[in-house]
Amino acid sequence: MKLFYHLGRYMLLLVTILRRPQNAKIYRQKIIVEMDNLGLESLGIVTIISVFMGAVVTIQTAFNTDHPLLPIYAVGFATRQSIILEFSPTIISLILAGKVGSRIASEIGTMRVTEQIDALEVMGINSAGYLILPKVLASMIINPMLVIISIFLGVFGGWLASAFTGVIPLSHYIYGILFEFSQFDIFYALIKTVVFAFLITSISGYFGFYTRGGALEVGHSSTKAVVFSSIYIIIFNLILTQILLV
Amino acid sequence: MISITDLFKSFGDEAVLKKVNTVFDKGKTNLIIGQSGSGKTVFMKCLVGLLEPDSGSILYDDTNFTALTGHQRTDIRKKMGMLFQGSALFDSLTVEENVIFPLEMFNKHMSRKEKLDRANFCLDRVNIHNVNHLYPAEISGGMKKRVAIARAIANSPDYLFCDEPNSGLDPQTAILIDKLISEITEEFQMTTVVNTHDMNSVMEIGQHVVFLHKGNLWWEGTAEEILTSGNKEVEHFVYASELMMKIKNTKRSS
Ligand SMILES: Nc1ncnc2c1ncn2[C@@H]1O[C@H](COP(=O)(O)OP(=O)(O)OP(=O)(O)O)[C@@H](O)[C@H]1O
Ligand SMILES: [Mg+2]
Numbered sequence: 001m002k003l004f005y006h007l008g009r010y011m012l013l014l015v016t017i018l019r020r021p022q023n024a025k026i027y028r029q030k031i032i033v034e035m036d037n038l039g040l041e042s043l044g045i046v047t048i049i050s051v052f053m054g055a056v057v058t059i060q061t062a063f064n065t066d067h068p069l070l071p072i073y074a075v076g077f078a079t080r081q082s083i084i085l086e087f088s089p090t091i092i093s094l095i096l097a098g099k100v101g102s103r104i105a106s107e108i109g110t111m112r113v114t115e116q117i118d119a120l121e122v123m124g125i126n127s128a129g130y131l132i133l134p135k136v137l138a139s140m141i142i143n144p145m146l147v148i149i150s151i152f153l154g155v156f157g158g159w160l161a162s163a164f165t166g167v168i169p170l171s172h173y174i175y176g177i178l179f180e181f182s183q184f185d186i187f188y189a190l191i192k193t194v195v196f197a198f199l200i201t202s203i204s205g206y207f208g209f210y211t212r213g214g215a216l217e218v219g220h221s222s223t224k225a226v227v228f229s230s231i232y233i234i235i236f237n238l239i240l241t242q243i244l245l246v
Numbered sequence: 247m248i249s250i251t252d253l254f255k256s257f258g259d260e261a262v263l264k265k266v267n268t269v270f271d272k273g274k275t276n277l278i279i280g281q282s283g284s285g286k287t288v289f290m291k292c293l294v295g296l297l298e299p300d301s302g303s304i305l306y307d308d309t310n311f312t313a314l315t316g317h318q319r320t321d322i323r324k325k326m327g328m329l330f331q332g333s334a335l336f337d338s339l340t341v342e343e344n345v346i347f348p349l350e351m352f353n354k355h356m357s358r359k360e361k362l363d364r365a366n367f368c369l370d371r372v373n374i375h376n377v378n379h380l381y382p383a384e385i386s387g388g389m390k391k392r393v394a395i396a397r398a399i400a401n402s403p404d405y406l407f408c409d410e411p412n413s414g415l416d417p418q419t420a421i422l423i424d425k426l427i428s429e430i431t432e433e434f435q436m437t438t439v440v441n442t443h444d445m446n447s448v449m450e451i452g453q454h455v456v457f458l459h460k461g462n463l464w465w466e467g468t469a470e471e472i473l474t475s476g477n478k479e480v481e482h483f484v485y486a487s488e489l490m491m492k493i494k495n496t497k498r499s500s
Binding site: 019022023026111114115116118119121122123124125 | 348
C-alpha cells in the first residue's frame with residue numbers, strides 16, 4: 001500500500017517539476033551550476049573506478065577463458081563489451097546514485113526542515129520545479145559524458161593490465177577491443193545512462209522534498225534516496241535490456 | 247486588507263482553529279497573540295497557504311485565496327512577503343543574493359543595477375551594512391532576522407507576515423525589529439500580520455490585536471484596550487509578568 005502512496009505522490013511531483021519554468025534564465029544558470037556540482041565533481045571517482053575495473057575485468061577474463069578453442073583476442077573483445085554494455089552505464093550510475101543521490105536529498109531535505117522551501121512557496125515560486133528540474137536536466141546531460149569517459153578509461157585500464165601484467169599480448173588485446181564494434185552498443189549504453197540519471201535525481205529530489213522533521217529525518221531521506229535510486233536502476237536495467245537488446 | 251471568515255483547521259481530532267473571523271486592515275500592524283500552542287503559527291500558515299484550512303475563507307482584498315489552486319495563487323503570492331521564525335534565508339546564497347532573489351525571479355524588466363540598488367535600499371532600511379557578501383551562516387541571529395525582513399520587503403509586497411520576529415533576540419534588538427516592522431508598514435502601506443507572545447511588542451506596535459485561546463478568537467482590540475479588557479484569559483496573558491503588574495498598579499493609583 002505504501003508503495004502506491006509513494007508512487008502516486010512521486011508522479012504528482014513529476015507533474016509539478018515539469019511545469020513551465022517561471023524564469024528560464026535562472027533555470028539555465030542553475031543547470032550549469034548543477035552540471036558542475038553533480039557531474040564534474042564526480043569525475044575523480046569515475047576515473048579511479050573505471051581504470052581499475054577495466055584492468056580487473058581484463059585479468060579475470062584472461063584467467064577464466066583459458067581454452068584452446070577461444071582466440072586470445074576474445075579477452076579484449078569481452079572486456080570492451082562488458083564495459084560498454086554493463087559496467088560503465090550501470091555500475092557508474094550506481095556509484096553516482098550514492099554520491100549524487102545523497103547530496104541532492106540532504107540538500108533539499110535541509111531546505112525543507114529549515115523552512116527555506118516554505119519561503120520559496122510564499123514568494124510564489126514553484127519550489128519543486130526550481131529545486132529539482134535543473135538537477136534532473138543537468139544529470140541527464142552530464143552523466144552520458146561521464147559514461148563515455150568511463151568507457152574509454154575502462155578500456156584503457158585493460159590496456160594497462162595487458163601491457164604490464166602480460167596476461168595477454170598487447171596486440172591481441174588491441175585487436176580484440178576493435179573487433180566487430182557496433183555503434184548500437186554505445187547508443188544502448190547512453191539511453192540507459194540518461195534514464196538512470198533521471199531516476200537518481202528525481203527519486204532523490206522526491207525524498208528530499210518530502211522530508212518531515214529535523215536533522216535526523218534529513219539523514220533518513222538521504223539513505224532512502226540512495227537505496228531506492230539503486231533499486232530502480234537495477235529494475236530499469238533489466239527492463240531496458242529486454243526492450244533494447246531483445 | 248485580508249478578511250478571514252469562519253476559518254477552521256484541525257489535525258486529526260484536534261481542532262486548532264475553530265471558526266476564526268477577523269479583518270486585517272491595510273497600513274496597520276495587526277498582531278496575533280496567545281499562549282504557546284494556541285495556534286498562531288497554524289493561523290499564519292493558513293493565511294499564506296502553507297497549510298490548507300478545512301473550511302472557511304480568506305479574502306485578499308477581493309480575491310478569494312482559499313478557492314484558488316496552488317498554481318493560481320502565484321499572482322497573490324508575488325505580493326506577499328514573509329518573515330519565518332527561523333529566518334529561512336537560503337544558505338547557499340550570500341546576504342545580497344538572498345535579498346535580490348525575489349526580484350531576479352519575477353522582475354524581468356528591471357536591470358541588474360536597479361535590482362542591486364533595490365536590494366541595498368532594503369538592506370539599508372533594516373540597518374544592515376558591509377555584510378553583503380557574507381553567507382547566512384556567517385552572521386548573527388538578529389542580523390539574519392533583519393536580512394530576512396529585507397528579503398520579505400524587496401518586492402514591495404502588499405502583505406507582510408512575520409512569525410515571532412523577535413523571539414530569541416535581546417530586548418534592544420527586539421524592540422528595534424518591532425519598530426522597523428511597524429514603520430515600514432506605514433511607509434509602504436502594507437497589510438502586516440505579526441505573531442508574537444511578547445507583551446512588549448504588543449504595547450509597542452499593536453494597532454490591532456487578536457487574542458487566540460484554545461482555537462478561538464477570544465478577544466480583539468487595540469493595545470490600549472488590552473490593558474482593560476475585563477476578560478479573564480486575556481488578563482492572565484497580559485499580566486503574566488511582574489512588570490506588567492506594576493504598570494497596572496501604577497495606572498490604578500494615578
Ligand atoms: N503539522 C501539524 N500536525 C499536527 N498538529 C499540529 C501541526 N502543526 C501544529 N499542530 C498543533 O497545533 C497546535 C498549535 O500550534 P502552533 O504552532 O500554531 O502554536 P503557536 O501558537 O504558534 O505556538 P508557539 O507560540 O509556541 O509558536 C499545537 O497544539 C500543535 O501541536
Ligand atoms: Mg509558533
